[in-house]
Amino acid sequence: MSMPGWSVQPVPEMTPEQYDKWQNLLEGRTGNHFSWQRRSILQANLAGRMRELGLNDYDAYYQRVTAPDGSLEWTTLVERLTVHETRFFRHQPSFELMTSFLEKRIAEKQQSGLELWSVGCSTGEETWSLAMTVCQLLRQSEQVLRYSVTGTDISLKALAHARQGEYARRRLGDLPTELQQRYFEDGSGEALTIGSLLRERVCFTRVNVLDLERAPMSNMDVIFCQNLLIYFRPWRRRIILGQLAERLAPNGLLILGPGEMTDWTHPDLQQVNNDQVLAFYRRTGVTCSK
Numbered sequence: 001m002s003m004p005g006w007s008v009q010p011v012p013e014m015t016p017e018q019y020d021k022w023q024n025l026l027e028g029r030t031g032n033h034f035s036w037q038r039r040s041i042l043q044a045n046l047a048g049r050m051r052e053l054g055l056n057d058y059d060a061y062y063q064r065v066t067a068p069d070g071s072l073e074w075t076t077l078v079e080r081l082t083v084h085e086t087r088f089f090r091h092q093p094s095f096e097l098m099t100s101f102l103e104k105r106i107a108e109k110q111q112s113g114l115e116l117w118s119v120g121c122s123t124g125e126e127t128w129s130l131a132m133t134v135c136q137l138l139r140q141s142e143q144v145l146r147y148s149v150t151g152t153d154i155s156l157k158a159l160a161h162a163r164q165g166e167y168a169r170r171r172l173g174d175l176p177t178e179l180q181q182r183y184f185e186d187g188s189g190e191a192l193t194i195g196s197l198l199r200e201r202v203c204f205t206r207v208n209v210l211d212l213e214r215a216p217m218s219n220m221d222v223i224f225c226q227n228l229l230i231y232f233r234p235w236r237r238r239i240i241l242g243q244l245a246e247r248l249a250p251n252g253l254l255i256l257g258p259g260e261m262t263d264w265t266h267p268d269l270q271q272v273n274n275d276q277v278l279a280f281y282r283r284t285g286v287t288c289s290k
């Protein structure tokens with residue numbers, strides 16, 4: 001039954017030339033590769049935004065986004081085209097590996113403290129999970145240690161949510177009640193908000209992984225990078241992973257999503273022997289170049 005005055009406009013088909021133009025722009029600026037098979041996602045998201053702007057021509061919208069004053073529109077589009085799905089303690093075996101790594105690391109780093117980095121942190125669940133892990137370990141071992149956790153992402157909207165640290169109860173999933181009570185406070189309505197215990201240790205900032213050479217992070221004890229590079233072509237993943245490797249402290253740990261880069265090796269890194277987790281240690285004696 002059609003509703004009077006209400007109709008959904010069909011998504012206009014892109015020509016192969018238009019697809020190429022948009023795909024090159026998006027991949028060149030964000031690294032995300034929209035293969036021909038993922039064309040319908042690209043098309044639907046562009047068309048959704050074009051509809052809001054009253055446009056139905058992919059070329060006209062392209063001109064608007066790439067115009068000298070198009071940066072605001074570009075930011076809006078990036079929010080639509082990036083996948084923000086995430087969860088607290090998303091991949092349990094990765095967190096277990098990191099926990100046993102940190103147990104030893106805490107004892108070694110009493111003087112200098114610990115630095116952790118969540119790359120492609122989305123709305124912050126991963127970053128806060130890293131902070132909770134360190135905080136729990138320090139609590140259990142009754143140690144005091146300076147530590148900081150940085151979450152970075154290309155999406156300003158996701159980062160704003162991450163900083164706000166407010167999550168609907170249903171988004172907390174299986175997070176143990178003990179952790180909910182210790183690290184969260186009541187938020188608005190049905191939501192819980194991250195409390196001050198973690199806030200003073202965590203910061204969020206915008207970093208596009210295509211611009212890592214400009215990112216100030218260095219000497220990281222842990223770099224967590226999951227479910228970001230899966231949208232990138234293998235050659236680009238390798239470049240980015242090489243740059244992340246340079247930012248690890250000696251003996252630092254890089255954790256990727258399982259299966260994200262199965263055939264990758266790096267001369268300064270040694271793969272962790274664990275068939276559930278894809279992770280690498282930076283070898284001892286290698287000096288950090290950054």
Ligand SMILES: C[S@@+](CC[C@H](N)C(=O)[O-])C[C@H]1O[C@@H](n2cnc3c(N)ncnc32)[C@H](O)[C@@H]1O
Binds near residue numbers: 083087122225226
């Ligand atoms: C699927 S989420 C992964 C979130 C979290 N790491 C996890 O595994 O649950 C992917 C995130 O990567 C971000 N992203 C995509 N391209 C990026 C880029 N070029 N630089 C930085 N972040 C990017 C997206 O905005 C999104 O928040």
